[in-house]
Amino acid sequence: MRKTIKIIGTTLLALVLAVTLTGCGPKQAAKPNSLVIWGFVDEDVFKPIIKDFKSSNSAARSMDIKYVKKDLNSSYENEALNSILSGQGPDVWAIPNDWVYRHKEKLSPAPPTVLKNSRIVMRDYFVDPIIKDNVFDSQVYGFSPSVDILQAFYNPSLFDNAQTLSRKVNENNEEQRDRIAKILNNFPVTWNEFNQAVPYLTVRNGPNISVAGAAIGTSNNVSHPANILSLLMLQNQTKMLSDDLSQAAFNLPVKNSANQDVFAGRNALDFYTGFSDPGKPNYTWNSSMPSDVEAFVQGKVAIIFGYSSLAGYFRQLYPNFNFEQAKMPQVGEINTIIDFAHYTTYAVPELSPVSQTAWEFIAYLSTDAASTYQSATKEISSRLSDENANLKERGSGAATTAQTKTAQTWNKGRYPVEIDNLFRGAIDRVNNHSQNSQASLDTAAASTTELLRRTTW
Secondary structure, three states: OHHHHHHHHHHHHHHHHHHHHHOOOOOOOOOOOEEEEEEOOOHHHHHHHHHHHHHHOOOOOOOEEEEEEOOOOOOHHHHHHHHHHOOOOOOEEEEEHHHHHHHHHHEOOOOHHHHHHOOOOHHHHEOHHHHHHHEEOOEEOOEOOEEEEOEEEEOHHHHHHHHHHHHHHOOOOHHHHHHHHHHHHHOOOEHHHHHHHHHHHOEEEOOEEEEEOOOOOOOOOOOOHHHHHHHHHHHOOOOOEOOOOOOEOOOOOEEOOOOOEEOHHHHHHHHHHHOOOOOOOOOOOOOOOOOHHHHHHOOOEOEEEEOHHHHHHHHHHOOOOOOEEEOOOEOOOOOOOOEEEEOEEEEOEOOOOOHHHHHHHHHHHHOOOHHHHHHHHOOEEOEOOOOOOOHHHOOEOOOOHHHHHHEEOOOOOOOHHHHHHHHHHHHHHHHOOOOOHHHHHHHHHHHHHHHHOOOOO
16 A cells, blocks of 8 residues: 555656646746837937836836837838747837838737826827827827928028029019019928929029929939828828728829819829929929939938938038928918828837836836937927917928927828838839829729738738
8 A cells, every 4th residue: 555655646746747847837927027129219319218217117127128229121020020929029119100000910009007107198198190090999009209290301502592593583573583582581381382492493404403403203212202292192182091991092083172073192193293204394303313312412402301310310420511491381271281290109019028017118208208209309299289380380490399280191001111112103103104193093092902901911
């Protein structure tokens, strides 16, 4: 009997050891003690924010919080997803705002406790782009401490040259001379004024352009062609997609105030590509020219379009280069003022083992630390402001919180990069005369609809 009990006991002990060693039995999981943040700005921006967060958050005080700067290039998305799957982070993932819908099934929504503890009621705290880009089915998938607004950068010396040319050309036409002087003194407020200014900013050498008035009209050497075209479409009241996101609509007519059909998307594409058409009076740019940024610093173009980070780029690499910033031109008094927003959303992957703390960091970054972040990036606060937009106050000057109230984005479904490329293709087909503007938009719309209805990745 004793021998039998001994054998049974030994067998049970062996089984317990086997279960324990193979991890099949119950065990206490080790508490994760690190948090990895991926972002696009310099590490120095996050150092004080991480330090203050750890001081104010007891759960994070003993954690190793690491910030990793990344480049938003063609490999960034796959690198991040592979890293997340392998358990290497990031726990806080920086993505473009139009990627949130694409990845929302892979993201952990904000816990209600985080919103409550941070005193965040979305519609009472953040501007509309933050809500539209990050809230789906009443779940919050991302925050941002700032919003960046598409804006113009211009060379004041070339504007002075245009003033001199205008005075010479219009020496016998005082009304025209004064009108152009007013536009060039303040930067064009409307696209109509923009059209009037471009010929005076453009310097030709025979059939060649030696100084362009503006870098607009092409896709290969303009930094943000899809965003500029999107802005023009939105300003012209184009409906971009169907309400259920299953069909492209930017090629379809919309009703104007007289209940007439207007092809607003086509009109926007015609306007954009007109600046690269030698047969148009506002011809000023073509695909053989250098990149817009390169041409700008070389004094070969008077106006380019970009975001706040471009100002920091110029000041760091070209400290002696003189430039000014301005708000984007508008359609005019009839249409609502519309700007275009593009910014970085901070989200939490669903597989993060520290999702609660990660969300607490994002909430802290977007509220208490937002001013620190904005000061470093020169972007605009994403918090609601009482500042009102006014067409008369536009023109020269960097974007302000007033532009966050007029800023819009649009949901490109799960394929934002591909749809941007379809817009580039639409521009190219018009420029190379392979299709007219309506046919080119129809082609882009058909491919967009196919992407929107795709059920597999």
